[in-house]
Amino acid sequence: MKKIKISIKDLHKSFGKKQILKGVNLEIEQGKSLVVIGGSGTGKSVLIKCIQGLLTPDSGSILIDGEETVGVDEQKREDLHDKMGMLFQGGALFDSLTVWQNVAFALLQNKGLSKKEAKEKAIDVLRQVGLAPDVADSYPSEISGGMQKRVGLARAIATNPEIIFFDEPTTGLDPIMADVINELIVESAKKLGATTFTITHDMASVRKIADKVAMLYKGEIIWQGSVAEMDKTDNAYVKQFINGCSNGPIKVEI
Amino acid sequence: MIIEKIEKFLRTLGKPLVKFTYGIGELSLFVSRAIYNCVTPPFYFKLLNRQFIDIGFYSLPVVALTTVFAGMVIALQSYTGFSQYGAESMVANVVLIAVTRELAPVFCGLMVAGRIGSAMAAEIGTMRVTEQIDALTTLSTNPFKYLITPRVIAGVLMLPILVVIGDILGIFGGYIIGVYKLDFNSANYIHATLQYLVASDVYCGIAKGAVFGFIITLMGCYNGYKSRGGAQGVGEATTNAVVSSSILILIFNYIITEVFFTE
Numbered sequence A: 001m002k003k004i005k006i007s008i009k010d011l012h013k014s015f016g017k018k019q020i021l022k023g024v025n026l027e028i029e030q031g032k033s034l035v036v037i038g039g040s041g042t043g044k045s046v047l048i049k050c051i052q053g054l055l056t057p058d059s060g061s062i063l064i065d066g067e068e069t070v071g072v073d074e075q076k077r078e079d080l081h082d083k084m085g086m087l088f089q090g091g092a093l094f095d096s097l098t099v100w101q102n103v104a105f106a107l108l109q110n111k112g113l114s115k116k117e118a119k120e121k122a123i124d125v126l127r128q129v130g131l132a133p134d135v136a137d138s139y140p141s142e143i144s145g146g147m148q149k150r151v152g153l154a155r156a157i158a159t160n161p162e163i164i165f166f167d168e169p170t171t172g173l174d175p176i177m178a179d180v181i182n183e184l185i186v187e188s189a190k191k192l193g194a195t196t197f198t199i200t201h202d203m204a205s206v207r208k209i210a211d212k213v214a215m216l217y218k219g220e221i222i223w224q225g226s227v228a229e230m231d232k233t234d235n236a237y238v239k240q241f242i243n244g245c246s247n248g249p250i251k252v253e254i
Numbered sequence B: 001m002i003i004e005k006i007e008k009f010l011r012t013l014g015k016p017l018v019k020f021t022y023g024i025g026e027l028s029l030f031v032s033r034a035i036y037n038c039v040t041p042p043f044y045f046k047l048l049n050r051q052f053i054d055i056g057f058y059s060l061p062v063v064a065l066t067t068v069f070a071g072m073v074i075a076l077q078s079y080t081g082f083s084q085y086g087a088e089s090m091v092a093n094v095v096l097i098a099v100t101r102e103l104a105p106v107f108c109g110l111m112v113a114g115r116i117g118s119a120m121a122a123e124i125g126t127m128r129v130t131e132q133i134d135a136l137t138t139l140s141t142n143p144f145k146y147l148i149t150p151r152v153i154a155g156v157l158m159l160p161i162l163v164v165i166g167d168i169l170g171i172f173g174g175y176i177i178g179v180y181k182l183d184f185n186s187a188n189y190i191h192a193t194l195q196y197l198v199a200s201d202v203y204c205g206i207a208k209g210a211v212f213g214f215i216i217t218l219m220g221c222y223n224g225y226k227s228r229g230g231a232q233g234v235g236e237a238t239t240n241a242v243v244s245s246s247i248l249i250l251i252f253n254y255i256i257t258e259v260f261f262t263e
């Protein structure tokens, strides 16, 4: 029996009068990698933030390991966060802390590791994302944008979480580094058995990491399937998106 | 037609009212959450320590300068009023009362509001708009405990200490003017000061300090925490933090004085 790790049912979220999510239904199996694609501003980041409990959905339910997570109390939410890692689209690194303190944040604060152990572990994770140990003592503002992205990634995977969310992990990286990161996402899923939830616009990334692809359009999941199915689909929206055409059913509002 | 106009009128009237009430409710929730988190573990002692130094130690120069000059100007002004016989003890008395009851606490409050309140709003506001606060949450760390609790505790504990230092320096400022400019007898001036020194005046100043410390840190954190929308939002938060805490300091200063000194 396949175990469903995250199950989202009829999720709605609006900001004021603006409806962003209008009934999202989505399931992710344990240990699998889901990639959500969709145009800019369709609410992909909002969807992740709802799952994380950073935004409260207006209605609908989100089950993680079969348990309802919408509206749980702070303590329960903290326990949930213990098994999740997240890479933010903008990095969201703590600029008052050094790189290694960022990466080891959860290890230091919650897992009670000593400073020395935490730093060793941080340097180890930094190496995994292709960063040399000498960046460990710099501050986020002193390193390049692509390096910041990788530090964010290192922070997300440092605690070996069961579920990892990647919000556009490869944007702003050169193609080779992007491939390293894709490799890393695949690896964390395979090696650690983590379930991953990735948002991306990068089709190379989709092909590399996705077990399942879902497309978000106008607040709903309009299509989902494997990469092979994606290539064969005659869904006009998906076709337009993966080929990157400006003409098709998706109209860009300018 | 006329009904439409009335409706429109009522709506323009009601909108700010609803917004205001909403703001009050939001602030009350924030305050109760802040207090709750101040008294429940975990505590981040290292962060608390940093705030002690930031709020207490680095505010010393501004507090010292403002209170010394405040004491000096009070001595000078009151001398013009009592420039006959007995001016010595009267000036000492006026300086003492003005500094301990009002000037030291209010100047400490306003100076720290400008120095610390704005910095807190800017720092927490930036963390909000760059999603660092969300990141804290996803790393199983309660942002209230990590960011707000240490600041509020440090504010409530450090301001009274600053007020006491301000008291001493303000009285010293009055003494300088009294002895070196107005040619009072130093021993007599000190004697008069000690004679009029009342514990309750000092306690009142300390109580004010604690309340102001709470107001400053709370307004700084609250405005930063709820800031939205990039650099502009952070700028607004900073301004609001300083303006609102300054106004609240003066209002609460009056209320506390009223409570302490009217029988």
Ligand SMILES: Nc1ncnc2c1ncn2[C@@H]1O[C@H](COP(=O)(O)OP(=O)(O)OP(=O)(O)O)[C@@H](O)[C@H]1O
Pocket (backbone or CB within 6 Å): A015, A020, A039, A040, A041, A042, A043, A044, A045, A046, A047, A089
């Ligand atoms: N906190 C918020 N308050 C108000 N509106 C918001 C908020 N967060 C997101 N939105 C709105 O929700 C919409 C979707 O935003 P979201 O960040 O999820 O887009 P996205 O799909 O991640 O786009 P991109 O691919 O560009 O990152 C946007 O129109 C945005 O204006």
Ligand SMILES: [Mg+2]
Pocket (backbone or CB within 6 Å): A044, A045, A046, A089, A167
């Ligand atoms: Mg996004």
